[in-house]
Amino acid sequence: xxxxxxxxxxxxxxxxxxxxxxxxxxxxxxxxxxxxxxxxxxxxxxxxxxxxxxxxxxxxxxxxxxxxxxxxxxxxxxxxxxxxxxxxxxxxx
Numbered sequence: 497x498x499x500x501x502x503x504x505x506x507x508x509x510x511x512x513x514x515x516x517x518x519x520x521x522x523x524x525x526x527x528x529x530x531x532x533x534x535x536x537x538x539x540x541x542x543x544x545x546x547x548x549x550x551x552x553x554x555x556x557x558x559x560x561x562x563x564x565x566x567x568x569x570x571x572x573x574x575x576x577x578x579x580x581x582x583x584x585x586x587x588x589x
Contacts, residue, residue, distance in 0.1 A: 497505075
């Protein structure tokens with residue numbers, strides 16, 4: 497094989513290596529974009545969870561106040577309900 501043949505072989509192999517490198521880098525770039533999209537979705541979901549749970553520390557106070565409100569409502573019911581007639585006070589027709 498002559499010198500020109502070796503050069504042609506080297507250039508051909510270099511071209512093949514360059515094409516393989518471009519294909520691998522393009523595949524890598526597509527995977528990076530896919531991972532970035534997934535990470536963005538996780539970030540968005542995390543922000544929604546944080547927004548939905550930002551005030552959970554208020555739940556015990558809310559529960560206590562609801563208990564107080566229920567007790568007050570029961571006192572109102574007791575005051576507004578007429579007393580039942582005693583058995584000796586019943587009128588018979």
